[in-house]
Amino acid sequence: MEKQSALRRGLPGRGRTSRLALMRSCDAFLRDDQGSMSYFALVSSLVMMVFGGIGVDMVYAELSRTKVQNTLDRAVLAAADLDQTLDPDAVVADYMTKMGMGDALVASDIDEGLNYRIVTADGYLEMPSSFLGLLGIDSTQAAGRAQATERFNKVEVSLVVDISGSMANNSKMDNLKTAASEFVDTLLSSGSEDLVSISLVPYSEQVNAGPEILSQLPVNWKHGFSHCLEMPASVFTSTELDTSIAYDQMQHFQWNYDGKNTTSDTVCPRYDYERIAPFSQNASALKSQISKLTPRAGTSIFLGMKWGTALLDPSTRDVASGLISNGVVSSAFEGRPVDYDDEEVLKTVVLMTDGQHDRSFRIRNDYYNSESEYVQWNKNNFWYWLYRNAYESQRRNFYYQKYDASTGDALLNNICDAAKAKGIIIWSIGFEVQDHGAEVMESCASSPSHFFRVEGTEISQAFSTIAHTLNQLRLTQ
Numbered sequence: 001m002e003k004q005s006a007l008r009r010g011l012p013g014r015g016r017t018s019r020l021a022l023m024r025s026c027d028a029f030l031r032d033d034q035g036s037m038s039y040f041a042l043v044s045s046l047v048m049m050v051f052g053g054i055g056v057d058m059v060y061a062e063l064s065r066t067k068v069q070n071t072l073d074r075a076v077l078a079a080a081d082l083d084q085t086l087d088p089d090a091v092v093a094d095y096m097t098k099m100g101m102g103d104a105l106v107a108s109d110i111d112e113g114l115n116y117r118i119v120t121a122d123g124y125l126e127m128p129s130s131f132l133g134l135l136g137i138d139s140t141q142a143a144g145r146a147q148a149t150e151r152f153n154k155v156e157v158s159l160v161v162d163i164s165g166s167m168a169n170n171s172k173m174d175n176l177k178t179a180a181s182e183f184v185d186t187l188l189s190s191g192s193e194d195l196v197s198i199s200l201v202p203y204s205e206q207v208n209a210g211p212e213i214l215s216q217l218p219v220n221w222k223h224g225f226s227h228c229l230e231m232p233a234s235v236f237t238s239t240e241l242d243t244s245i246a247y248d249q250m251q252h253f254q255w256n257y258d259g260k261n262t263t264s265d266t267v268c269p270r271y272d273y274e275r276i277a278p279f280s281q282n283a284s285a286l287k288s289q290i291s292k293l294t295p296r297a298g299t300s301i302f303l304g305m306k307w308g309t310a311l312l313d314p315s316t317r318d319v320a321s322g323l324i325s326n327g328v329v330s331s332a333f334e335g336r337p338v339d340y341d342d343e344e345v346l347k348t349v350v351l352m353t354d355g356q357h358d359r360s361f362r363i364r365n366d367y368y369n370s371e372s373e374y375v376q377w378n379k380n381n382f383w384y385w386l387y388r389n390a391y392e393s394q395r396r397n398f399y400y401q402k403y404d405a406s407t408g409d410a411l412l413n414n415i416c417d418a419a420k421a422k423g424i425i426i427w428s429i430g431f432e433v434q435d436h437g438a439e440v441m442e443s444c445a446s447s448p449s450h451f452f453r454v455e456g457t458e459i460s461q462a463f464s465t466i467a468h469t470l471n472q473l474r475l476t477q
Contacts, residue, residue, distance in 0.1 A: 357408025
């Protein structure tokens with residue numbers, strides 16, 4: 001009985017020993033650190049690889065964004081350059097394509113006017129993520145926007161328009177008035193007034209420079225009925241208005257004869273609205289003057305072109321300053337015309353005619369050399385007086401031919417060449433002209449693409465095209 005009791009008492013003792021042994025084994029296992037660093041290193045490496053990969057994704061995204069932005073920056077700078085003649089949108093697209101980022105270009109926007117161009121471009125590139133996908137970010141984006149502006153701070157325009165007698169035919173004068181007025185509105189749009197100056201030069205057989213301009217020049221005055229100058233042939237080889245010589249005032253008389261004692265169609269235009277309007281930024285005043293223009297007399301394109309180029313030449317800067325002092329020209333244009341090598345200026349002539357050069361006559365000095373004779377030819381139509389006071393055989397003694405058509409063509413060619421040599425852009429418009437007139441005008445233009453041969457209301461489209469592309473085609477001849 002005692003032995004059995006001892007056996008029963010020993011069972012619990014053996015179980016306690018087993019449990020202690022198990023606990024010691026577990027404790028030993030837990031205390032055994034062999035291989036534990038390899039496990040930690042594995043986990044740590046995995047974590048570092050994930051975050052390192054995320055970093056790589058982010059760096060790649062930033063590099064892509066920088067490439068998009070830098071390419072956009074270069075593209076808009078090139079497209080905004082007013083010296084280049086390519087389509088600005090095409091320039092931007094070409095830059096992006098050549099950098100392997102054609103798909104990244106979202107849009108480009110071009111805003112341009114007579115003297116400025118603003119190019120804006122947006123780019124966007126989406127790239128699949130490698131490690132960021134573990135965080136639920138399947139792709140990264142690289143976006144950019146760039147804008148560049150180039151602007152001419154000074155724009156000088158001479159608008160030289162034909163008001164000769166033939167403009168009375170086929171509604172040509174009305175069509176010219178509409179086209180020229182729209183041209184002025186386009187150039188003198190809001191915000192550009194102080195940047196753009198327009199000198200309006202109406203011409204027929206002569207150019208009425210007006211008393212304000214002539215008061216700034218050395219002139220051999222003879223009368224006060226009109227204000228034209230005789231220009232020696234030598235001045236047509238230069239754009240300069242030579243102020244070192246004294247110019248003879250043009251005679252005042254009417255050559256055309258309709259059987260009446262008409263004196264409203266004088267060789268030198270006599271009315272104030274036919275005078276040059278120099279260095280103007282007043283669109284309303286210019287359009288008002290244009291609306292009053294009336295066809296008269298013959299055609300001397302070379303004289304209109306000479307005055308048009310002279311008003312772009314720095315030699316007339318003192319004239320402009322004098323006109324500013326007298327309140328005729330805005331003080332905004334002090335210092336104009338600026339030098340030809342000023343990189344911020346655009347100088348251009350828009351020359352229009354409906355015909356070609358013809359003969360032009362003058363009264364012989366023997367019959368135009370006294371106050372009484374000046375008054376006589378102001379009161380009497382030249383041929384009206386001759387028919388009543390001179391025998392037919394004597395009439396040729398009263399006048400001589402100063403210009404013929406070939407002389408006019410040669411002088412126009414000289415002044416056009418001189419203007420192109422100075423970098424002046426010449427746009428020419430042949431309005432319902434014959435073939436010879438078209439050839440002369442095309443030769444004067446800066447290039448064949450600067451010449452327009454138009455009929456009827458097409459003249460408005462020609463003026464509009466010129467106004468909208470002046471700053472895109474700044475050519476150096």
